[in-house]
Amino acid sequence: MLKNNLVLIDTSVWVPFLRKSPPPTVKNEVDLLLAEDRVAIFPMIRLELLGGTKSTKEFERLGSRLDALHQIPIGDANWDTAAELAFRLRQRGKAIPYTDILIGSAAILGDVLLHHADRHFDLMAEDTDLRVKSLVSVVR
Numbered sequence: 001m002l003k004n005n006l007v008l009i010d011t012s013v014w015v016p017f018l019r020k021s022p023p024p025t026v027k028n029e030v031d032l033l034l035a036e037d038r039v040a041i042f043p044m045i046r047l048e049l050l051g052g053t054k055s056t057k058e059f060e061r062l063g064s065r066l067d068a069l070h071q072i073p074i075g076d077a078n079w080d081t082a083a084e085l086a087f088r089l090r091q092r093g094k095a096i097p098y099t100d101i102l103i104g105s106a107a108i109l110g111d112v113l114l115h116h117a118d119r120h121f122d123l124m125a126e127d128t129d130l131r132v133k134s135l136v137s138v139v140r
Contacts, residue, residue: 006040006070007033007133008107010116011048016139018049018062025138029115040070042106044099072110074102081105085128092127096120104130 009017009030016022017030033039046066053059082098082105089096096104100120107114107130114121114132117139125132 004111005038006110006112007038008040008042008072008103008110008112008114009033009045010103010114010118010121011045012117012139013115013135014045014049015052016117023138026117026135029135033115037070040072040110040112041066042072042103043074044102044106048099072106072112074106078102078105078109081109085124089124089127094123094127096124100124104128107131 013026013030017026030039046063049066050059050063053062079102082102085105085108086096086098086101089101097120100118101124104114104121104124108128112131114130115135116122116132117135119136121130121132122134122136124130
């Protein structure tokens with residue numbers, strides 16, 4: 001576990017941040033975290049972001065920027081934790097997309113705060129050790 005003050009920023013926050021005119025609250029929040037060198041990235045989020053790029057130039061530029069962030073690795077523990085979370089949450093009647101469960105499990109295992117604009121993470125946080133900062137009201 002990382003036991004630090006890193007923040008994992010979900011795709012649901014990165015996408016509005018990367019727009020030409022991001023919501024001011026999102027821009028200020030992410031800019032501050034970047035300036036403080038507190039931003040972490042996880043392979044699933046990297047996949048979502050890079051998979052959505054529109055050109056080779058954009059892909060390479062964004063990839064380079066993501067490489068400079070703190071990396072949260074993916075391993076067997078992450079997959080095992082995600083599977084257990086998926087099972088427990090479904091038992092409680094919460095159907096969460098597996099990509100979100102994988103990201104949430106990474107935040108739990110990495111002991112990092114997850115900034116998001118996706119209600120699924122709020123639902124996960126109700127029944128798990130996931131620590132979140134919701135920007136849903138700011139982005140939507």
